[in-house]
Amino acid sequence: MLESRLSFPADFYWGTATAAYQIEGAVSVDGRGPSIWDTFSHLDGRIARGHNGDIAADHYHRWQEDIKLMKRLHVNAYRFSISWSRILPTGRGAVNPKGLDFYNRLVDGLLDAGITPFVTLYHWDLPQPLEDEGGWLRRDVVDDFVAYTDVVSRALGDRVKHWVTINEPWVFSWLGYFTGMHAPGNMSGNPMLALQAGHHGLLAHGMALPILRANTPDARVGIALSLTHVDPASDRPEDIAAARRYDGYNNRWYLDALFHGKYPEDMLETYRPFLPEFQPHDLEIIARPMDFLGVNYYTRLVIADEPEQFGLQLKTVEQTGEPTHMGWEVYPDGLTALLRCIHEDYGPNAIYVTENGAAFEDEVTLEGRIHDHKRVDYLRKHLAAASKAIEEGIPLKGYFAWSLLDNFEWAEGYDKRFGLYYVDYATQERTLKDSGRFFAQVAEGAILPTS
Numbered sequence: 001m002l003e004s005r006l007s008f009p010a011d012f013y014w015g016t017a018t019a020a021y022q023i024e025g026a027v028s029v030d031g032r033g034p035s036i037w038d039t040f041s042h043l044d045g046r047i048a049r050g051h052n053g054d055i056a057a058d059h060y061h062r063w064q065e066d067i068k069l070m071k072r073l074h075v076n077a078y079r080f081s082i083s084w085s086r087i088l089p090t091g092r093g094a095v096n097p098k099g100l101d102f103y104n105r106l107v108d109g110l111l112d113a114g115i116t117p118f119v120t121l122y123h124w125d126l127p128q129p130l131e132d133e134g135g136w137l138r139r140d141v142v143d144d145f146v147a148y149t150d151v152v153s154r155a156l157g158d159r160v161k162h163w164v165t166i167n168e169p170w171v172f173s174w175l176g177y178f179t180g181m182h183a184p185g186n187m188s189g190n191p192m193l194a195l196q197a198g199h200h201g202l203l204a205h206g207m208a209l210p211i212l213r214a215n216t217p218d219a220r221v222g223i224a225l226s227l228t229h230v231d232p233a234s235d236r237p238e239d240i241a242a243a244r245r246y247d248g249y250n251n252r253w254y255l256d257a258l259f260h261g262k263y264p265e266d267m268l269e270t271y272r273p274f275l276p277e278f279q280p281h282d283l284e285i286i287a288r289p290m291d292f293l294g295v296n297y298y299t300r301l302v303i304a305d306e307p308e309q310f311g312l313q314l315k316t317v318e319q320t321g322e323p324t325h326m327g328w329e330v331y332p333d334g335l336t337a338l339l340r341c342i343h344e345d346y347g348p349n350a351i352y353v354t355e356n357g358a359a360f361e362d363e364v365t366l367e368g369r370i371h372d373h374k375r376v377d378y379l380r381k382h383l384a385a386a387s388k389a390i391e392e393g394i395p396l397k398g399y400f401a402w403s404l405l406d407n408f409e410w411a412e413g414y415d416k417r418f419g420l421y422y423v424d425y426a427t428q429e430r431t432l433k434d435s436g437r438f439f440a441q442v443a444e445g446a447i448l449p450t451s
């Protein structure tokens with residue numbers, strides 16, 4: 001076997017990532033309350049093939065088996081999210097002890113297996129009663145998030161040292177409150193609502209930081225952003241400016257607020273007619289120091305100017321690289337370039353790639369094997385790109401493959417498979433894919449097998 005040594009240090013975190021609604025199932029078990037994704041996924045026509053997360057990968061009942069699957073991958077970390085409505089079934093008030101018990105058992109099981117838990121507090125499953133009051137559009141949701149954070153970190157903070165407050169505020173605010181592709185399905189088409197929801201997400205992050213630090217000795221706290229490498233379609237100044245607008249919309253809006261304590265001037269100007277009111281000290285709270293930045297990277301976008309287009313007056317141009325089953329271009333150089341930009345422009349103390357991976361159409365052979373060479377290739381190239389970033393001096397401290405298992409891919413349902421393990425949803429049998437074997441070799445030896 002040919003192999004090349006990578007630049008990953010011995011204390012590097014090798015992990016896989018998941019989210020509660022995508023894998024747990026057991027939506028009405030042990031006192032869990034409904035979340036916006038329970039409601040949304042049961043609406044007609046909102047999810048491909050009418051799928052929902054009622055059963056998902058049944059991780060709620062199979063978590064012990066799933067920890068064994070992680071051991072087989074030789075990972076030393078696992079990023080998962082907490083279902084807010086398992087802990088607080090109506091979003092606030094009475095705590096559901098059985099919900100806490102589940103995560104207590106999971107955390108203990110991980111630690112017994114030598115796997116460090118990275119806990120995400122919010123991965124999009126807002127308790128439905130809070131949405132009924134206005135959800136992320138309502139400023140008081142921040143207080144609810146802080147109270148929930150307090151409950152969870154008091155219970156787990158003696159053992160969980162790595163906390164991700166919020167996952168991908170861009171996604172849940174724009175897809176949840178502007179296009180309506182995600183829960184709660186608000187198709188307002190009004191940028192003000194997305195900006196308001198996103199602002200409250202960032203504020204919730206900033207307000208939760210001192211709580212996490214108080215309840216968790218030695219806490220390492222950060223946020224996970226969905227960041228995209230953006231290229232202009234040509235050297236034309238109009239296309240360069242359009243690419244910069246997209247970068248402002250998707251990346252800089254969040255990074256500038258978190259690291260510089262202000263939203264980018266050019267985007268404030270672009271959004272001017274749609275800006276919600278921000279209170280004077282909000283940005284100071286949002287920019288409270290974090291210990292790490294979580295980067296969720298999947299692809300790049302090539303952007304051209306399009307004056308006729310409503311809103312940002314731009315369009316995405318067909319890319320040249322191979323598309324995944326999501327239609328996202330495989331573009332590993334974008335990961336190195338993105339990490340470089342983050343390092344140079346924002347200088348976080350530490351960066352984790354908190355998600356990276358690809359959906360491809362998997363075929364199970366008669367022998368029950370999944371030879372997912374495209375996913376292997378995707379991982380190989382992105383790990384090489386991550387290794388290059390480390391060689392350049394970028395403080396990349398961990399890499400989490402999305403995802404441990406095939407799971408409920410939101411509006412796409414179960415057809416889009418991202419897992420290192422294949423899930424047969426009829427039997428819930430898990431089968432290690434070739435990509436899982438490959439990742440296990442890398443995680444075990446920081447060696448990149450090339451054949």
Ligand code: IFM
Pocket residue numbers: 019022168296355402409410
């Ligand atoms: O499945 C999602 C995850 O929940 C958030 N980041 C992107 C993944 C792939 O779409």
